[in-house]
Amino acid sequence: MAREPDWIDVGAAEELSKHSCRPVKLKNTPIALTFKDGKFGAVSHACNHVGGPLGEGHLEGDYIICPWHNWKFHRVTGKGEPGYEEDCVPSFPVKVEKGRVLVDVANPTKRNKLPHEPHPLARKPERAPGPHDRQQLRELAGQRIPHQVAWAVLLNQPLSGRTHRNSPRIRPQGQPHDSRRSSP
Numbered sequence: 001m002a003r004e005p006d007w008i009d010v011g012a013a014e015e016l017s018k019h020s021c022r023p024v025k026l027k028n029t030p031i032a033l034t035f036k037d038g039k040f041g042a043v044s045h046a047c048n049h050v051g052g053p054l055g056e057g058h059l060e061g062d063y064i065i066c067p068w069h070n071w072k073f074h075r076v077t078g079k080g081e082p083g084y085e086e087d088c089v090p091s092f093p094v095k096v097e098k099g100r101v102l103v104d105v106a107n108p109t110k111r112n113k114l115p116h117e118p119h120p121l122a123r124k125p126e127r128a129p130g131p132h133d134r135q136q137l138r139e140l141a142g143q144r145i146p147h148q149v150a151w152a153v154l155l156n157q158p159l160s161g162r163t164h165r166n167s168p169r170i171r172p173q174g175q176p177h178d179s180r181r182s183s184p
């Protein structure tokens with residue numbers, strides 16, 4: 001059931017019509033206000049995807065393109081692009097009276113989010129042992145070796161650049177801590 005309208009004066013139509021798409025805040029309601037072909041539109045500022053700022057997007061035909069990941073919503077109805085109409089953001093009644101743009105913030109349409117395939121990069125994190133030998137790491141830590149040297153040893157890479165001049169010698173794997181003590 002429609003509620004009592006709460007028309008908020010957004011500003012002068014002449015001034016607001018200079019911007020095709022802009023964010024405005026009415027009371028506590030952020031809105032994407034658009035103007036095209038002599039008609040204003042007002043939809044929620046928050047994109048259905050992950051809340052991108054629709055009012056900072058741009059128009060492609062009658063669709064607002066979200067500046068974050070390019071989802072599209074109709075600038076007047078709030079419906080998603082063709083094929084995704086049910087994925088819609090709230091839209092607000094708009095009218096122009098005596099040269100002023102008025103938006104009814106009390107009667108938005110409902111937001112509806114459709115399930116989407118997860119992004120290819122969005123995968124569940126899996127914990128697994130790393131490629132490095134824990135024992136070797138512990139030994140290197142015990143020798144107080146600078147971390148850049150330790151990583152070079154672990155990755156079997158030649159050392160490049162300067163290392164700390166007081167660094168202890170790196171003990172090759174398998175040799176005792178102090179080769180002088182173990183010599184006959």
Ligand code: FES
Pocket residue numbers: 047048049050051052053066067068069070071
């Ligand atoms: S937040 Fe709008 S497309 Fe991603």
